[in-house]
Amino acid sequence: MKFVTQDWIKRSAIIMLVSVFFSIFLWSVELTQWAGLINANSPEPHGEPKAIGLLVIAISFLKITILTLVPALICYGITRVINALKRYVKVARTA
Amino acid sequence: MEQTKNDRENNQTQRSLQNKSWKDDLSKTRFVMNLWLLVGFVLVCAPRATGIALHEWLSVVFIVPLVIHLLLHWDWLKALPKKFVGKLSGESRFNAIWDALFYLAMLMVILSGFLVSEVIFPLLGIPLEILPVWSKIHHDLGNLLMPMLGIHLAMHWPWIKSMTKRMLTKKTNQIADGISSNEVVK
Ligand code: HEM
Ligand code: HEM
Numbered sequence: 001m002k003f004v005t006q007d008w009i010k011r012s013a014i015i016m017l018v019s020v021f022f023s024i025f026l027w028s029v030e031l032t033q034w035a036g037l038i039n040a041n042s043p044e045p046h047g048e049p050k051a052i053g054l055l056v057i058a059i060s061f062l063k064i065t066i067l068t069l070v071p072a073l074i075c076y077g078i079t080r081v082i083n084a085l086k087r088y089v090k091v092a093r094t095a
Numbered sequence: 096m097e098q099t100k101n102d103r104e105n106n107q108t109q110r111s112l113q114n115k116s117w118k119d120d121l122s123k124t125r126f127v128m129n130l131w132l133l134v135g136f137v138l139v140c141a142p143r144a145t146g147i148a149l150h151e152w153l154s155v156v157f158i159v160p161l162v163i164h165l166l167l168h169w170d171w172l173k174a175l176p177k178k179f180v181g182k183l184s185g186e187s188r189f190n191a192i193w194d195a196l197f198y199l200a201m202l203m204v205i206l207s208g209f210l211v212s213e214v215i216f217p218l219l220g221i222p223l224e225i226l227p228v229w230s231k232i233h234h235d236l237g238n239l240l241m242p243m244l245g246i247h248l249a250m251h252w253p254w255i256k257s258m259t260k261r262m263l264t265k266k267t268n269q270i271a272d273g274i275s276s277n278e279v280v281k
Contacts, residue, residue: 001118001124002118002119003118003121003124003125003166003167004124004128004163004166004167006166008166011166011169012162012166015162015165015166016162019202022199022202023202023206026199026202026203026206027206029228029232030226030228030229034228035226035228038227038228038231039226039227039228042227042228042230042231052143052144052145052146056143056144057141057143057144060140060141060143060144061137061141061144064137064140064141064241067238067241067242067245068241068242068244068245068248069245070242070245071242071243071245071246071249072245072246072248072249073245073249075245075246075249075250076249076252079186079249079250079252
């Protein structure tokens with residue numbers, strides 16, 4: 001735990017301060033024309049479905065798994081292709 | 096100066112205390128904390144399963160492992176400004192840009208989450224007019240975080256693989272050290 005607690009008060013304070021600083025900037029999105037357009041054109045906020053069934057839970061976690069794993073696999077595939085190409089170029093150069 | 100001293104200490108600790116508790120080893124501490132972070136992220140991403148009230152409280156608690164994740168990469172963060180000036184491998188540069196975008200997206204989701212809060216803010220008695228634009232941002236970016244995490248994890252797959260092996264075996268001395276992101280930076 002010493003790695004987490006090392007100088008943690010100062011460091012966490014810096015992280016939080018930087019985050020609050022950026023948040024203020026991000027908040028200003030509200031003032032843009034784009035935000036105004038969305039606010040003006042949106043229907044009344046819909047009530048969230050209250051029922052929490054087993055199926056809803058299963059679908060939620062399935063959605064997270066797919067949305068995370070599919071891009072992960074594609075990205076991993078691309079890094080392997082890039083590394084293979086690099087190795088190929090290296091071998092071709094030295095040959 | 097301080098950074099190199101810390102690094103040296105960490106590396107020494109890693110070598111001499113391989114069989115001790117995970118708390119004495121930087122990579123193992125990262126592994127354990129990353130697991131908490133992942134569990135937290137999955138729970139926070141399923142508001143329909145947890146219900147909105149739990150979603151809001153879990154998201155606030157989730158800030159703790161998130162800050163710990165950054166604390167455990169403090170040296171990496173400190174080196175970040177230099178990274179763009181110095182000559183770096185394409186992969187490290189991609190990681191730096193991706194992590195910065197991921198950080199901003201996460202910040203925006205948390206900020207917009209507070210601005211559409213249906214439980215915490217009313218409980219605190221803070222009047223809040225929920226603007227549709229924040230609902231849209233929270234909904235769209237919240238869903239975008241999952242593929243962003245997928246790419247974040249894929250970029251660290253070699254570390255995840257070797258560390259999982261290391262955590263699962265007792266004879267840690269015989270297993271090659273996990274590729275600590277600390278070492279990648281250097
Ligand atoms: C890492 C942080 C967070 C993530 C990843 C996240 C993710 C999500 C997702 C995916 C949804 C569902 C949208 C949908 O498909 O219907 C949602 C809804 C919601 N979240 Fe979050 N959230 C986070 C933080 C927060 C925080 C801090 C709060 C408030 C304190 C919050 C309040 C809400 C509310 C009230 C809803 C339902 C209202 C709506 O859909 O507009 N969230 N969140
Ligand atoms: C939300 C869930 C997240 C999970 C599960 C996760 C997981 C991981 C893993 C497994 C690693 C590699 C191992 C390590 O060195 O610890 C890593 C590295 C890292 N993560 Fe995350 N992470 C998450 C979110 C974030 C966010 C939001 C940021 C924001 C900046 C971030 C920044 C970093 C950095 C800077 C590194 C080191 C990068 C490097 O060495 O190239 N992570 N993360």
